Amino acid sequence: MASVKGGPRRELEARGLDLSSYIGTHPMSGREKSGPLAATADLFEGRPWVLTPTRDTDTEVLNLALELVSHCRAVPVVMDADAHDRAVALVSHMPHLVSSMVAARLEHAEEAAVRLCGQGIRDVTRIAASDPRMWIDILSANPGPVADLLTDVAADLEETVRALRALESADGDKRSEGAAGIEDVLRRGNAGQVRVPGKHGSAPGPTRRWPSSSTTSPDSSPASSRTRAGPASTSRTSGSSTRPVSRPVWCS
Numbered sequence: 365m366a367s368v369k370g371g372p373r374r375e376l377e378a379r380g381l382d383l384s385s386y387i388g389t390h391p392m393s394g395r396e397k398s399g400p401l402a403a404t405a406d407l408f409e410g411r412p413w414v415l416t417p418t419r420d421t422d423t424e425v426l427n428l429a430l431e432l433v434s435h436c437r438a439v440p441v442v443m444d445a446d447a448h449d450r451a452v453a454l455v456s457h458m459p460h461l462v463s464s465m466v467a468a469r470l471e472h473a474e475e476a477a478v479r480l481c482g483q484g485i486r487d488v489t490r491i492a493a494s495d496p497r498m499w500i501d502i503l504s505a506n507p508g509p510v511a512d513l514l515t516d517v518a519a520d521l522e523e524t525v526r527a528l529r530a531l532e533s534a535d536g537d538k539r540s541e542g543a544a545g546i547e548d549v550l551r552r553g554n555a556g557q558v559r560v561p562g563k564h565g566s567a568p569g570p571t572r573r574w575p576s577s578s579t580t581s582p583d584s585s586p587a588s589s590r591t592r593a594g595p596a597s598t599s600r601t602s603g604s605s606t607r608p609v610s611r612p613v614w615c616s
Contacts, residue, residue: 365389367452368505369416369445377418387429388416388445390452391438396493408436416445453509460491460499461510462517467492524549 366372369388376383393411395402413433417426433440443451467489470478503510523545530542 365391366505367456367502368449369414370449371505373416373418373445383418383420384422385425386418387421387425388414388448389429389433390414390416390448391433391436392452392456393438396491398495406437408433408438411438412441413438414448415440415442416448417442418445449506450509453506453513457503457506457510458513458517460494461503461514463489464492520549 366388367390369390373383373388376386391408391411391413393408393413395407413436415426415429415433430440466485470481470485470489527542527545527549530538530545533539533542
């Protein structure tokens with residue numbers, strides 16, 4: 365259940381271990397707090413829970429994982445391990461570092477300025493409260509994809525700085541160019557933000573889409589016909605009772 369999947373899988377393969385009973389999973393429902401007092405009953409409800417079966421994963425093992433996800437009321441999403449690592453670099457690991465960098469600006473700020481903090485800065489810096497030791501482990505296991513994303517962010521920052529400097533100019537043309545550059549950044553931010561699903565995967569805007577099992581099939585997933593893994597059914601029987609197992613979303 366670690367935050368990175370590709371590295372652990374490759375290490376197990378390199379050791380020649382039997383992977384039939386192994387499956388990587390990652391519930392996308394963490395908080396910046398930990399421990400029993402930070403627990404909530406609905407922590408997993410409606411949240412994606414990634415499963416990364418290998419070509420050797422037994423069907424029974426995958427179904428057991430699906431049952432666990434179902435009991436936690438989460439949404440199973442089947443992915444390739446390396447695709448998962450690239451995805452979490454974008455939606456979790458890189459944002460955490462950016463949040464920490466913003467929060468670091470407050471460490472030695474004047475008290476009068478910090479007293480003005482509102483909900484906006486709280487939202488941006490909330491995840492910066494997480495345990496640094498845990499995040500060193502996470503980032504050490506997924507450095508390449510995170511570095512690639514931060515390179516793109518750095519390029520955006522350079523363009524934004526140039527646009528802001530242009531706004532300082534007395535030259536009207538430069539000021540217009542600067543305003544256009546800032547507007548571009550803000551509009552691209554709007555376009556990206558509306559794609560973020562709600563807690564239960566809901567999408568208020570028509571441009572937001574979440575993969576569904578009705579539009580994809582198990583044959584397009586990493587656990588395809590070339591693998592042994594695949595949900596044999598959507599229910600699991602124990603004794604005389606049948607317990608439901610969530611139907612997975614298959615992501616290529």
